[in-house]
Amino acid sequence: MSAHDPIQTPAIALPRLNEPAPDFxxxxxxxxxxxxxxxxxxxxxxxxxxxxxxxxxxxxxxxxxxxxxxxxxxxxxxxxxxxxxxxxxxxxxxxxxxxxxxxxxxxxxxxxxxxxxxxxxxxxxxxxxxxxxxxxxxxxxxxxxxxxxxxxxxxxSVDEFLRLVQALQTSEMYKVATPENWHPGEDVIVPTPQTTVEAETRMGEGYKTKDWYFSTRSL
CATH class of the missing domain: 3.40.30.10 (Glutaredoxin)
Structure with a gap:
């Protein structure tokens, strides 16, 4: 390797989300x-x-x-x-x-x-x-x-990890997403329609809907 070649750093093996955590x-x-x-x-x-x-x-x-x-x-x-x-x-x-x-x-x-x-x-x-x-x-x-x-x-921020666990558990229990800086008691995000038919009917489903892709509801 010449003096002008870039320095090679070893690759870091990172765990991946939604896969089993490394055992220990x-x-x-x-x-x-x-x-x-x-x-x-x-x-x-x-x-x-x-x-x-x-x-x-x-x-x-x-x-x-x-x-x-x-x-x-x-x-x-x-x-x-x-x-x-x-x-x-x-x-x-x-x-x-x-x-x-x-x-x-x-x-x-x-x-x-x-x-x-x-x-x-x-x-x-x-x-x-x-x-x-x-x-x-x-x-x-x-x-x-x-x-x-x-x-x-x-x-x-330890408070952020507490909030994150609350958000993850809420998403798991209710099959919803949570918006930026969500806290318990606030509205959650309803899953986005996956077909044109579902998108067409979304406005009449009783959610707080801004557009077909953006609907929220309370828990």
Whole structure:
């Protein structure tokens, strides 16, 4: 390869939406956990770059403070970083001592990076040795329903992931879509007609219809 050839970076294998989430069994601060342990529940699996770092600390305290709200949605939380088991324990104790917050969900110790690599959490453009801020929403059947990646410099909005789970569960239950920044209690979007006949009759079906392709209703 000449000096003028572009640098080749290895391809990152990313999981895909609406397919089974990558399986794992890993040591956590709550003992060994597997993806199978969360069958029948919703799961938010999220990674952070490193223990004892300020942005990650704000995210973990925010997740812990909203844990009861996630529990009401039958949703478990599971953290991960490429740190040791003992570093996780020490960090959890530090957060309790300095911020008064109990981190009451498990954190995966992923020193061999197996889980991080399976989920595409390691991004060479950001770091080869740390996981970026990746978040995965997995449904009760073990299917990946959403994934979001953030850079190392900027923290996530925990409220947004709570909202996202509410929206996903609503779409699943009522077979509808949800508009931008939808929150429970607001109107949902009715599926778009799939034939010209259905489009012709849409205006008379009792929905709040702006045009044949755009109809909403309350739940």
């Amino acid at each position: 069994t890993a040591l956590t601060t709550h003992g060994t956990k597997s993806l199978a342990d969360y069958r029948g529940k919703w799961l938010i699996l999220f990674s952070h770059p490193a223990d004892f770092t300020p942005v990650c600390t704000t995210e973990f305290t925010a997740f812990a403070n909203r844990a009861d709200d996630f529990a009401k949605l039958d949703t478990n939380l599971l953290g991960l970083s490429i740190d040791s088991h003992y570093a996780h324990i020490a960090w959890v104790r530090s957060i309790k001592e300095n911020f008064g917050v109990d981190i009451n969900f498990p954190i995966i110790a992923d020193l061999d990076m197996k889980v991080a690599q399976a989920y595409g959490m390691v991004q060479p453009g950001a770091s080869d040795t740390q996981a970026v801020r990746a978040t995965f929403v997995i449904d009760p059947d073990g299917v990946l329903r959403a994934m979001v990646y953030y850079p190392m410099t900027n923290g996530r």
